[in-house]
Amino acid sequence: MWNTENFQRLIEEPAYRSIIGRTVFMAVLVTVTDAVLAFPFAYFMARVASRRVQTLLFAAVLLPLWASYLARVYAWILILNHNGLLNWSLQSIGLPPAEIGYTNVAMWIVFSYIWLPFMIIPTYAALERVPESLLEAAADLGARRWRAVRDVVLPLALPGVVAGSIFTFSLTLGDYITPILVGGAGSSFIGNVIYSNVGIANNIPFAAALAIVPVAIMAVYLLIAQRLGAFEAL
Amino acid sequence: MKLGALAAVMSLALVACGTTNNNTGNTQAPPPTANMKPLDKVGPGEGQLNLIAWEGYVDDSWAKPFTTQTGCVINAKYAGYSDEMVSLMKSGGGGQYDMVSASGDADLRLIYSGDVRPMNEKLIPDFNTFQTYFKNPPYNTISGVHYGISLQWGPNTLLYSTTKFPNKPTSWNVIYDPANRGLITVPDNPIQIADAALYLSKTQPSLGIKDPYELTKPQFDAAVKLLTDQRPLIKKYWALASDEISLFQNGDVVVGAAWPYQTIQLKAAGAKVDDTIPTEGATGWGDTWMLATKAPHPNCAYLWTQYVSTAKVQAEQALFFGETPVNTQACAQMEALQAGSCAQYHANAPGSYFDSIHFWKTPIPTCADGSQNCIPYDKWVSAWTTIKG
Numbered sequence: 001m002w003n004t005e006n007f008q009r010l011i012e013e014p015a016y017r018s019i020i021g022r023t024v025f026m027a028v029l030v031t032v033t034d035a036v037l038a039f040p041f042a043y044f045m046a047r048v049a050s051r052r053v054q055t056l057l058f059a060a061v062l063l064p065l066w067a068s069y070l071a072r073v074y075a076w077i078l079i080l081n082h083n084g085l086l087n088w089s090l091q092s093i094g095l096p097p098a099e100i101g102y103t104n105v106a107m108w109i110v111f112s113y114i115w116l117p118f119m120i121i122p123t124y125a126a127l128e129r130v131p132e133s134l135l136e137a138a139a140d141l142g143a144r145r146w147r148a149v150r151d152v153v154l155p156l157a158l159p160g161v162v163a164g165s166i167f168t169f170s171l172t173l174g175d176y177i178t179p180i181l182v183g184g185a186g187s188s189f190i191g192n193v194i195y196s197n198v199g200i201a202n203n204i205p206f207a208a209a210l211a212i213v214p215v216a217i218m219a220v221y222l223l224i225a226q227r228l229g230a231f232e233a234l
Numbered sequence: 235m236k237l238g239a240l241a242a243v244m245s246l247a248l249v250a251c252g253t254t255n256n257n258t259g260n261t262q263a264p265p266p267t268a269n270m271k272p273l274d275k276v277g278p279g280e281g282q283l284n285l286i287a288w289e290g291y292v293d294d295s296w297a298k299p300f301t302t303q304t305g306c307v308i309n310a311k312y313a314g315y316s317d318e319m320v321s322l323m324k325s326g327g328g329g330q331y332d333m334v335s336a337s338g339d340a341d342l343r344l345i346y347s348g349d350v351r352p353m354n355e356k357l358i359p360d361f362n363t364f365q366t367y368f369k370n371p372p373y374n375t376i377s378g379v380h381y382g383i384s385l386q387w388g389p390n391t392l393l394y395s396t397t398k399f400p401n402k403p404t405s406w407n408v409i410y411d412p413a414n415r416g417l418i419t420v421p422d423n424p425i426q427i428a429d430a431a432l433y434l435s436k437t438q439p440s441l442g443i444k445d446p447y448e449l450t451k452p453q454f455d456a457a458v459k460l461l462t463d464q465r466p467l468i469k470k471y472w473a474l475a476s477d478e479i480s481l482f483q484n485g486d487v488v489v490g491a492a493w494p495y496q497t498i499q500l501k502a503a504g505a506k507v508d509d510t511i512p513t514e515g516a517t518g519w520g521d522t523w524m525l526a527t528k529a530p531h532p533n534c535a536y537l538w539t540q541y542v543s544t545a546k547v548q549a550e551q552a553l554f555f556g557e558t559p560v561n562t563q564a565c566a567q568m569e570a571l572q573a574g575s576c577a578q579y580h581a582n583a584p585g586s587y588f589d590s591i592h593f594w595k596t597p598i599p600t601c602a603d604g605s606q607n608c609i610p611y612d613k614w615v616s617a618w619t620t621i622k623g
Binding site for chain 2: 015018019082084101180185187188193197
């Protein structure tokens with residue numbers, strides 16, 4: 001029998017609202033972090049670095065993608081846990097340990113690291129396509145370098161950043177392995193709840209109702225991205 | 235269809251009545267396969283045997299000699315979770331696998347969905363020397379019909395760092411104590427609600443909890459509240475035994491709920507830990523080899539069950555995995571392999587010992603008094619999602 005009971009449960013139970021909220025918030029946070037990190041990096045790669053350095057940077061960005069996702073997540077566990085590299089380094093310079101292993105902060109760091117290449121590549125592609133002549137024109141008209149970056153390069157590169165954000169946002173939104181491995185108590189994502197409803201509770205209708213949420217979020221996101229010209233940049 | 239199967243459990247449980255009695259197992263309504271006649275004699279092996287097992291349960295050291303003896307070649311599929319076992323048994327219409335080494339939290343689900351069939355214990359010579367409790371435990375025996383043959387068991391223990399706790403903790407309250415904030419780990423498993431209920435049955439007798447797997451609404455809510463209050467104290471809900479081992483090794487946690495396996499591994503790695511069964515008692519798991527309803531190789535399946543029930547194989551598996559054999563004759567074999575292990579694993583425990591261990595079973599709506607007021611497993615699962623946020 002068709003009814004909206006499962007959707008009602010989604011909306012009414014605070015636990016599910018907070019899980020959806022956490023997932024979306026993390027996806028936004030990771031996307032913003034990656035955009036901020038990727039833009040200067042991609043700018044350097046596309047417009048400053050020599051051919052040789054550019055090749056090296058490309059390799060540095062792409063090589064981690066050849067390693068298993070799990071290996072990279074486990075590497076971060078080793079860095080962030082109580083006796084890990086981070087706390088060891090902090091202690092050796094006389095600082096108190098940072099207890100960020102198995103927290104949402106740890107998830108934020110790991111997600112930002114894992115999806116960073118997916119932001120750098122489209123941003124790089126967009127930046128490389130900005131014609132040198134436009135910058136020369138800006139310089140002729142008296143714009144300093146930073147002014148030119150802000151008013152000429154940034155608007156032209158924006159579709160590339162938005163294209164990259166589609167990856168970082170959707171990949172974070174749909175992930176459920178990093179929360180299991182890196183998250184602590186109170187780190188469940190939408191994906192984890194779907195997984196437990198399919199695998200453990202056998203409550204497939206509820207899992208299906210919950211699966212609609214990321215689909216709807218992505219539909220809205222893609223519409224906005226299209227308006228911003230992301231698909232031309234891909 | 236999974237949903238249909240679950241509905242079948244519910245509707246069957248609705249008409250069920252009766253009480254739980256350890257002597258004849260469980261006396262719920264008859265499962266769908268209750269009238270299937272088990273084999274009355276084991277024929278020659280079919281040459282193949284497809285098993286779903288916990289990792290380590292089909293180790294070459296005892297599986298190879300079995301194949302040499304019987305000609306049954308074993309194809310083992312390892313599962314990580316009870317729920318994975320349940321879905322694997324249903325996969326491909328159920329005709330793919332012969333047996334599953336299911337734990338008590340999966341057994342009733344498998345039995346009531348009709349995925350497993352009765353077994354004839356008379357074909358297992360070593361059954362007679364089984365620990366009495368494991369001949370008819372309520373998680374695999376219903377109205378005297380055996381839906382599988384018990385294999386091994388173990389308690390869910392309290393694991394603690396001996397540096398942090400120089401004196402052995404005597405109560406489970408250490409994992410609910412705000413003093414240990416951020417230093418606690420418990421399993422990521424809805425059945426953990428039973429551990430909370432067991433603790434409440436001793437600390438809040440007014441709730442009247444008798445069986446931690448049969449909880450009425452107020453009892454269930456109290457257990458959920460205890461676990462919700464516990465959440466801010468938890469460092470991590472562990473999913474795999476290896477997760478908990480690394481949490482203790484790296485000093486991320488100092489106390490948690492565990493299996494003897496983790497203690498053995500940690501001690502072997504030189505970690506300063508120990509485990510105990512606190513005064514409130516403990517929950518435990520009992521594993522059972524269950525025979526698939528559509529098993530394509532039933533003779534090999536019986537030959538395998540006979541083989542793993544023998545004292546020698548029981549002892550080997552117990553020491554390999556860190557669990558306790560159900561065959562009382564295995565004790566001598568264990569001592570021969572590793573002195574002191576029989577007592578260490580409680581393989582020689584008197585019958586009364588099993589009163590302190592509350593073995594996992596799937597929560598169903600029917601309470602022991604026959605009423606339908608108990609909270610079924612799917613509610614446990616959704617409550618667990620809410621608890622761990």
